[in-house]
Amino acid sequence: MTSGAPGSDDLTIGELAERSGIPASALRFYERQGLIRSRRTTGNQRRYHRSILRQVAFIRASQTVGIPLSDIGDVLALLPEGTVPTHEFWVRASQCWQDMLNARIKKLQRMRDLFTECIGCGCLSLEQCHLINAGDKLGKLGSGPRRLLKD
Incomplete structure (x- = not known):
């Protein structure tokens, strides 16, 4: 009431x-x-x-x-x-956000795949990994997980 x-x-x-x-x-x-x-x-x-x-x-x-x-x-x-x-409003909103959501999905899939690859080697060091980041060449591009943040 x-x-x-x-x-x-x-x-x-x-x-x-x-x-x-x-x-x-x-x-x-x-x-x-x-x-x-x-x-x-x-x-x-x-x-x-x-x-x-x-x-x-x-x-x-x-x-x-x-x-x-x-x-x-x-x-x-x-x-x-x-x-x-309304239903039509929800459909239009979904269409507005479709590209953004698809980009987010793609980024999450890339992160999942890279994370799985990294866990697979066992070293757990993106900074010193000789397979993914030999010589820490990604460090020259700035701080943070450069491969995961790549757009």
Whole structure:
């Protein structure tokens, strides 16, 4: 039961947190980042339209696959205010992020393959490995795992 007027479509932050499974602190953060909106009561309490549940689900699903909040916000900005993400909206968002996700998958596969190769030799030293990095030639390119960070 909501705390708003009878038949109201508004949820308190506690109700939104309970229904979405997202802590109230995260919901306040999403609001500060402009990802979701609330209205304020005369007592300055947040009230969220029930449609925000779908936006929160979209945010969490997007985060789960590694989409940064800034990118999520850019896509949510295309959603007309007061509307919920539809199937078509999710498809368009997925298309927007497809290249980025494919690049991330490719990078993770490369890291997996190089890590497996390294573990296979047993030395566990990328700096001194005579097979992968003879003479530490990768060190001249800068610090960090140069082969793993390669785009």
